Amino acid sequence: MSEPFEPKIVAFVCTYCTYAGADLAGTSRLKYAPNVRIVRLPCTGRISPMFILKALQKGADGVLVSGCHPGDCHFTHGNYHARRRWTVFRALLEFTGIPLERVKFSWISAAEGGKFADFMNSVTEDIRKLGPFDQYQRLINETEAPATL
Amino acid sequence: MPQCPMHRSISSFILKDCIMAKIGVFICHCGENIGAKVDCTKLAATMGEHPGVAIAVDYKYFCSDPGQESVKRAIRENNLTGVVVAACSPRMHEATFRKACAEAGLNPYMCEIANIREQCSWVHNDPVMATEKAADITRSMVEKVKRNNNLQPIEVPVTRRALVIGGGIAGIQAALDIANAGQEVVLVEREPTLGGHMAQLSETFPTLDCSQCIMTPRMVEAAQHPKIRLLTYAEVVGVDGYIGNFHVKVKMKARYVDTESCTGCGDCITKCPNKKISSEFDCGLGKRPAIYTPFAQSVPNKPIIDKANCTYFKNGKCKVCVKVCQLNSINFEMQDEFIDLEIGAIVVATGFQVQDNSVYGEYGYGKYKDIINGLQFERLASASGPTSGKILRPSDGKEPETIVFIQCAGSRDPSKGVRYCSKICCMYTAKHAMLYAHKVHGGKSNIFYMDIRAAGKGYDEFTRRAIEDDEASYLRGRVSKVWEENGKLMVRGVDTLLGKPVVIAADMVVLATAMVSQPDAKDFAKTIGIGYDEYGFFNEAHLKLRPVESSTAGIFLAGACQSPKDIPDSVAQASASASKILALFSKEKLEREPVVATNNEATCAGCWGCVLACPYNAIDKKDILDRSGKVIKRVASVNPGLCQGCGTCVSFCRSNSLDLAGFTEKQIFAEVMGL
Numbered sequence: 001m002s003e004p005f006e007p008k009i010v011a012f013v014c015t016y017c018t019y020a021g022a023d024l025a026g027t028s029r030l031k032y033a034p035n036v037r038i039v040r041l042p043c044t045g046r047i048s049p050m051f052i053l054k055a056l057q058k059g060a061d062g063v064l065v066s067g068c069h070p071g072d073c074h075f076t077h078g079n080y081h082a083r084r085r086w087t088v089f090r091a092l093l094e095f096t097g098i099p100l101e102r103v104k105f106s107w108i109s110a111a112e113g114g115k116f117a118d119f120m121n122s123v124t125e126d127i128r129k130l131g132p133f134d135q136y137q138r139l140i141n142e143t144e145a146p147a148t149l
Numbered sequence: 150m151p152q153c154p155m156h157r158s159i160s161s162f163i164l165k166d167c168i169m170a171k172i173g174v175f176i177c178h179c180g181e182n183i184g185a186k187v188d189c190t191k192l193a194a195t196m197g198e199h200p201g202v203a204i205a206v207d208y209k210y211f212c213s214d215p216g217q218e219s220v221k222r223a224i225r226e227n228n229l230t231g232v233v234v235a236a237c238s239p240r241m242h243e244a245t246f247r248k249a250c251a252e253a254g255l256n257p258y259m260c261e262i263a264n265i266r267e268q269c270s271w272v273h274n275d276p277v278m279a280t281e282k283a284a285d286i287t288r289s290m291v292e293k294v295k296r297n298n299n300l301q302p303i304e305v306p307v308t309r310r311a312l313v314i315g316g317g318i319a320g321i322q323a324a325l326d327i328a329n330a331g332q333e334v335v336l337v338e339r340e341p342t343l344g345g346h347m348a349q350l351s352e353t354f355p356t357l358d359c360s361q362c363i364m365t366p367r368m369v370e371a372a373q374h375p376k377i378r379l380l381t382y383a384e385v386v387g388v389d390g391y392i393g394n395f396h397v398k399v400k401m402k403a404r405y406v407d408t409e410s411c412t413g414c415g416d417c418i419t420k421c422p423n424k425k426i427s428s429e430f431d432c433g434l435g436k437r438p439a440i441y442t443p444f445a446q447s448v449p450n451k452p453i454i455d456k457a458n459c460t461y462f463k464n465g466k467c468k469v470c471v472k473v474c475q476l477n478s479i480n481f482e483m484q485d486e487f488i489d490l491e492i493g494a495i496v497v498a499t500g501f502q503v504q505d506n507s508v509y510g511e512y513g514y515g516k517y518k519d520i521i522n523g524l525q526f527e528r529l530a531s532a533s534g535p536t537s538g539k540i541l542r543p544s545d546g547k548e549p550e551t552i553v554f555i556q557c558a559g560s561r562d563p564s565k566g567v568r569y570c571s572k573i574c575c576m577y578t579a580k581h582a583m584l585y586a587h588k589v590h591g592g593k594s595n596i597f598y599m600d601i602r603a604a605g606k607g608y609d610e611f612t613r614r615a616i617e618d619d620e621a622s623y624l625r626g627r628v629s630k631v632w633e634e635n636g637k638l639m640v641r642g643v644d645t646l647l648g649k650p651v652v653i654a655a656d657m658v659v660l661a662t663a664m665v666s667q668p669d670a671k672d673f674a675k676t677i678g679i680g681y682d683e684y685g686f687f688n689e690a691h692l693k694l695r696p697v698e699s700s701t702a703g704i705f706l707a708g709a710c711q712s713p714k715d716i717p718d719s720v721a722q723a724s725a726s727a728s729k730i731l732a733l734f735s736k737e738k739l740e741r742e743p744v745v746a747t748n749n750e751a752t753c754a755g756c757w758g759c760v761l762a763c764p765y766n767a768i769d770k771k772d773i774l775d776r777s778g779k780v781i782k783r784v785a786s787v788n789p790g791l792c793q794g795c796g797t798c799v800s801f802c803r804s805n806s807l808d809l810a811g812f813t814e815k816q817i818f819a820e821v822m823g824l
Contacts, residue, residue: 006278008824010821010824016680016700020240022267022268023238023240023264023267023268025267025272026238026266026267026268026271026272027267027271029271029272030272031272031273031274032272032273034269034272034273034275034278034279034281034282037282037285037286037289037824038264038268038286039289039817039820039821039824040239041796041812041817042744042794042795042796042809042812043795043796043797045762045795045796045797045800046795046796046797046799046800046809046812047800048799048800048814051817051818051821054818054821054822055821055824058821058822058824060824071675072675072680074678074680074700074701074795075764075765075793075795075797076678076764077764078764078795078796078797081762081797081800081801085800109680110680110688110700111682111683111688117272
């Protein structure tokens with residue numbers, strides 16, 4: 001039997017809540033799946049949809065975005081901007097044919113080390129079920145094929 | 150190598166990013182913390198082969214003195230252009246290593262931390278996977294640091310005036326400490342008087358000295374201090390700005406009594422016809438008039454009118470107080486006022502509340518008059534209380550012959566939403582049993598407890614005294630039900646040490662209620678911009694190493710607003726906050742992280758999306774003029790003093806003109822590409 005597929009997941013998180021939550025999971029010695037790689041940003045408001053696309057283009061099988069709970073943003077409302085941007089961006093993702101299930105959005109506070117660990121496990125399992133994200137590579141191959149006009 | 154001036158910008162970009170990069174990678178074992186899971190030697194070998202990496206080494210403890218020295222030496226010997234330290238969280242040692250880099254002549258912002266402890270070795274079991282992840286994290290940081298820029302910290306001026314929110318023992322202590330060091334303080338209290346909960350207490354453990362005797366002199370000292378501006382019956386309603394430069398809005402609630410002319414003679418209080426209002430200060434056990442001071446030693450000792458209960462405000466008739474006041478100090482037309490303050494640092498000392506005991510329906514609090522909470526017992530035992538210090542039943546005024554104290558009535562009970570230990574209840578229940586034994590001779594006190602937690606100087610000795618000298622009977626177990634039978638309160642519990650159920654016929658039951666956060670704590674935290682936990686207690690920046698700082702720079706915590714605390718702990722934390730603030734005020738200017746947005750005015754189209762996005766109003770519109778002074782175009786301009794560096798504007802920018810220093814687009818894309 002072949003080895004189980006180990007997905008590669010990129011997480012964009014804010015430094016004040018989710019990054020601190022991830023640190024708390026560490027100091028609490030919680031164990032979780034090692035598939036997620038974190039990119040630390042000051043605030044989820046900093047996250048451009050281009051980051052998500054870039055990660056998928058680079059070969060990530062899934063992307064997750066996590067920040068402070070609504071109302072708790074260190075920068076008062078950066079997370080609301082992120083949420084709104086995500087709702088708009090969803091439509092574009094769908095249009096491009098990238099399954100929405102590959103991009104996850106959540107709120108994890110600095111106090112929620114347990115939630116962070118659980119979320120990492122559940123995301124890893126979900127993406128594992130979806131399998132490798134090779135659509136993008138296929139797309140590149142197709143577009144690079146000689147034009148037939 | 151391209152030398153043409155036309156290409157200089159492009160070539161320098163390439164040179165700096167990729168060709169000329171000489172990155173040093175320092176992989177820390179952190180003893181066994183990282184080394185046990187991540188193969189650090191292998192990681193160093195992998196990283197050494199990565200393009201742009203000049204040196205990659207591993208070592209037991211890079212944060213140690215020799216560790217830091219080796220980093221500095223490597224920077225000098227290899228002329229490193231950037232440093233990546235793969236170690237613990239940047240929240241732990243980023244500052245340490247940036248300082249080391251600066252000492253070796255490298256710009257401190259050319260140093261990045263790859264977090265391979267908290268987010269790798271501590272959380273993964275499989276060494277192979279953990280090593281692979283550590284390599285990814287480190288590589289990604291190497292790619293980022295190649296694109297880092299030299300940054301200079303931003304200097305901002307400091308307003309040397311502190312704001313203390315809350316006038317209980319913690320707030321008073323912080324205010325006095327700061328004021329005694331010669332700095333200005335504004336002390337804001339939302340109740341009509343200073344004092345907080347400590348002023349309500351009878352005697353304090355473990356010395357049994359009278360709370361008012363030690364509290365009221367401090368209240369007077371704070372009120373009379375030339376450096377302290379006291380604002381009572383006032384609330385902080387808005388905080389803007391940042392460390393050293395906060396703008397604070399305070400609402401002065403209308404007292405309907407002019408405190409300037411009022412002498413506090415008390416004629417209005419004695420003559421007020423409406424005397425049947427339940428006293429908040431006496432926890433509902435006493436009465437007060439509609440114009441009142443909360444207690445006799447209130448500071449300031451000037452009355453206020455309780456608008457909700459005043460006959461004039463309800464019916465438009467009465468005005469007895471106006472008639473008796475010889476100084477015309479009563480003013481029914483008074484309105485709330487708002488004042489603006491310029492503040493450099495803030496101490497939050499907003500205290501706690503006791504939990505509402507009605508969550509325990511089976512204990513009958515609220516149903517039977519003689520079931521009271523710990524704070525109500527304090528009022529009964531206090532010489533200034535409704536019974537002048539006699540322990541009497543609220544129902545019939547008789548001395549109770551048997552009392553049952555129930556500890557952990559709320560604390561350590563997840564089913565009631567309070568998982569934590571309130572920390573003070575074991576001690577005050579022992580104290581209550583002692584006070585009861587001293588005041589009611591021959592009285593019998595029974596205490597149901599889960600554990601006796603008496604850690605503290607003189608604390609365990611104190612509880613032993615309650616048991617051995619004052620004959621308090623401790624029963625280890627929970628109470629399941631309290632009901633009334635023949636004028637007695639029947640308490641059914643279990644003595645788990647004997648393994649037997651017990652029923653005690655008591656005359657009074659005292660619940661050692663949980664300490665909970667103020668009901669509006671979460672909203673208040675949002676108003677001033679600090680974090681809070683699931684219970685509404687305010688979060689410290691680091692539980693062990695920064696226990697008095699909030700996560701927002703310039704805002705500090707003191708007392709029970711952070712977690713349940715007794716008086717010595719509250720005072721200690723208040724003094725610690727004060728010393729932090731004095732350290733802050735010892736400088737002319739503050740240095741801030743240069744993580745701020747910058748705008749490329751050449752490409753900015755002036756769409757003002759960033760202006761809408763900015764939570765801090767840090768983006769202004771700036772005119773670009775030609776030589777004759779004619780406006781060519783208007784562009785966005787970031788005020789680095791106001792910018793907090795969230796980067797929301799950057800991802801809003803349609804023309805990619807804005808960027809965030811330290812987290813530039815280039816850096817983040819490089820990070821993603823490195824993964």
